[in-house]
Amino acid sequence: MRYNEDMKLYNTLSKQKEEFYTVKPGVVQMYSCGPTVYYTAHIGNLRAYVCGDILKKTLRFNGYQIEDVMNITDVGHLVGDGDTGEDKVETTARKMGVHPLEIAKKFTDIFMHDIGLLNITPAKHIVPATHCINEMIALVKTLEQKGCTYRTSDGIYFDASTFPDYFQLSKGSLAGNIGGARVALGEKRNANDFALWKFVGPNTIQKWDSPWGIGCPGWHIECSAISMKYLPVPFDIHTGGVDHIPIHHTNEIAQTQTATGKKMCNFWFHNEFMKIDGGKMSKSLGNVYSMADIIDRGYDPMHLRLLFLQTTYRTVLNFTFPALDAARENYRNIINALRHHRTATAHTNPKILADLRQAFTDAVNNDLNTPVALAVLHQALKQPDSPDIYQLVTKVFDQVLSLSLDQAARSEPQTETIPDTIIAMAKQRLNAKQQRDWATADKLRAEIIAAGYQINDTPNGYTLTKN
Ligand code: AMP
Numbered sequence: 001m002r003y004n005e006d007m008k009l010y011n012t013l014s015k016q017k018e019e020f021y022t023v024k025p026g027v028v029q030m031y032s033c034g035p036t037v038y039y040t041a042h043i044g045n046l047r048a049y050v051c052g053d054i055l056k057k058t059l060r061f062n063g064y065q066i067e068d069v070m071n072i073t074d075v076g077h078l079v080g081d082g083d084t085g086e087d088k089v090e091t092t093a094r095k096m097g098v099h100p101l102e103i104a105k106k107f108t109d110i111f112m113h114d115i116g117l118l119n120i121t122p123a124k125h126i127v128p129a130t131h132c133i134n135e136m137i138a139l140v141k142t143l144e145q146k147g148c149t150y151r152t153s154d155g156i157y158f159d160a161s162t163f164p165d166y167f168q169l170s171k172g173s174l175a176g177n178i179g180g181a182r183v184a185l186g187e188k189r190n191a192n193d194f195a196l197w198k199f200v201g202p203n204t205i206q207k208w209d210s211p212w213g214i215g216c217p218g219w220h221i222e223c224s225a226i227s228m229k230y231l232p233v234p235f236d237i238h239t240g241g242v243d244h245i246p247i248h249h250t251n252e253i254a255q256t257q258t259a260t261g262k263k264m265c266n267f268w269f270h271n272e273f274m275k276i277d278g279g280k281m282s283k284s285l286g287n288v289y290s291m292a293d294i295i296d297r298g299y300d301p302m303h304l305r306l307l308f309l310q311t312t313y314r315t316v317l318n319f320t321f322p323a324l325d326a327a328r329e330n331y332r333n334i335i336n337a338l339r340h341h342r343t344a345t346a347h348t349n350p351k352i353l354a355d356l357r358q359a360f361t362d363a364v365n366n367d368l369n370t371p372v373a374l375a376v377l378h379q380a381l382k383q384p385d386s387p388d389i390y391q392l393v394t395k396v397f398d399q400v401l402s403l404s405l406d407q408a409a410r411s412e413p414q415t416e417t418i419p420d421t422i423i424a425m426a427k428q429r430l431n432a433k434q435q436r437d438w439a440t441a442d443k444l445r446a447e448i449i450a451a452g453y454q455i456n457d458t459p460n461g462y463t464l465t466k467n
């Protein structure tokens, strides 16, 4: 073990901040649960990947090389809780009359595009579950040989009672110890048992032969099999959202630890959830926003990234459009201040520069405290104008923040930006439309056009451009 006494990371397994350590000196081996590709990732999902990216960039900032893997769930994630219902990708494919892999490709492409817009560095290995079916079958066989599985009429199940430490990750957490308790047992022996392999009917398109019959893998097995294929056991860090603690990650641990006799990984990193307007995101409330929706409303992806960084990853983030407006204002202020520093000629005292650098490093190394890191950035910008501050912020701080600060500060000040008054009118018009007040909506549209802007409706809102 190689300890890094400078860096502390909260570990869901121990429920405390720990001194960070790696199995291999200088290298971090990391696994992240990737998207289920039957829909466009929403900004809550994207928060999870920005949190993982900040972790990765902080590790790089500390001199580590990163060996990382992310799965893409293109099969196995069922619609219902507790291993019931149809596969999510398959259901969407059926509705749209196309092959499931076409759905998976479409939403994987959108996901890769969106994470690129948010300056998220993709994992070195991005692995669709359907590329590792043989590895999953082999892992289920190993679990079977160890006597930890049983057969029901619809599949092969893991018997959670064979794994005494089943609650190691979830104990003490609010969502802990419930497992499949809400779900009818059916043929399952214990509430926490889960499917490793599901039999499927003739109408299912994504299916494979196996020693147990034609079917498809359960959801949890892919992350154990893919992490074991690309990383050693134990590896260093596993990431994902807090919703995965009581079931998905708990089941991954049960599988990997049973199969190998070893701890799956040393650190479990979980980001808190994002709410919208203080509540849940839901299609019925019309508040499930994608990256495209944010751009359509006239924001830059960096405004969203900055909004995410203003809260620590372990705090629930309440997304509102006024909060995003404030993040945009904050971003513009940072860029304006940087422009002044860039063209200045005076120099900053090296001791001040070193102290600022240390304060920034301490903040990110203290369990990724990005709000404090941003406060240090503002403190730096308040120094008398100097290219040294410009270099510190754009070449050092932005290694972790990844807010495209250098690029934005070098670009010409945006004369084309849409004025706040026009954006406000467009929002009022959207509100009016949602309330079916067509007269007000039409009036606002005419005013926006008269002011020299184009407004075009999209399925989730509108786009604004200057004529
Ligand atoms: P999924 O595609 O449903 O597997 O989710 C992808 C990732 O997004 C997982 O790590 C989830 O834990 C995370 N996630 C889902 N909803 C939210 C949310 N509202 N806020 C933050 N993270 C989320």
Ligand code: ZN
Pocket: 032, 033, 034, 223, 248
């Ligand atoms: Zn996973």
